[in-house]
Amino acid sequence: MNKQSAKSGPKQKPFILVDGSSYLFRAFHAMPNLTNSRGEPTGAIYGVINMIRRLLKDYDPEHIAVVFDAKGPTFRNDLYPEYKATRPPMPEELAAQIEPVHEIIRAMGLPLLVVPGVEADDVIGTLARQAAAHGMETIISTGDKDMAQLVNDHVTLVNTMTDTISDREGVTEKFGIPPEHIVDYLALIGDTVDNVPGVPKVGPKTAAKWLAQYGSLEEIMRHADEIKGKVGENLRASLEQLPLAKQLVTIRRDVDLEVTPETLARQEPDAQALRDLFGRYEFKSWLAEVLGDQGEQDAATAVSESRYETVLTRKALDKWRKRLAKA
Structure with a gap:
């Protein structure tokens, strides 16, 4: 069966693997240049978290991992020093959004993996292989064409940006090869x-x-x-x-990991941490969800409160003087 719509996903709750690095770059380039009132960039944060929220809504997984590339070289650089050498440096506006994305993912109760020496693809490939060996159906959420090599009878790709799912037949239809x-x-x-x-x-x-x-x-x-x-x-x-x-x-499927699919269980969200983070980055509708019955008014208040900073040191005062001088 060639699945081309997210509505035709598997009936049982699958193991979800999110290619966080792929979505981070795609969200950064796809989203408008959003900022909060502090001037902090928020477009990539919003894009990545929005895609993850959709996955949670569509599949309600019990086991999930969001995987990002670690800083530094990998074994591929040892094989070929010119690997990725032509890539431009990461824009500062994107680099500034990585840690906030990680913080929100953790606050959502989702396991987050960053493994040095390999790429996110290799971690995902290893976990997908382990899951298949235990009879778990796996969905890899990614926009990376390289991931098509991981598709089999137990592993399917979903791209939330194009609203498509690719199983074995879908890969063959797209690339002309299995x-x-x-x-x-x-x-x-x-x-x-x-x-x-x-x-x-x-x-x-x-x-x-x-x-x-x-x-x-x-x-x-x-x-x-x-x-x-x-x-x-x-x-x-x-x-x-x-x-x-x-x-x-070739995506590795034999990375030595400290976790297994069974241990990557979804946890209860940290409501207070989400309140603080959504307030800081001014995601009002998400903040209202966390506040529940307190509603939109309290969300607006929390966002407003997040705009203030208590100045306690000479260094902090000098920073604000410089910012005001440029205003």
């Missing part, structure tokens, strides 16, 4: 964003065609002399780097 061939497909086309070298001039259609004909990247490489034209020349010139490209795009 999930088992996605790694080879990605190695052939490369990835300019992550600076993964592929075969020049080989795009999705050519990669899918070759895989349909030869069955695997290794077989394509063995039959490289049979492929004519400029793409054939480019393939033969790329033979030495293709195994490396395949390593770089």
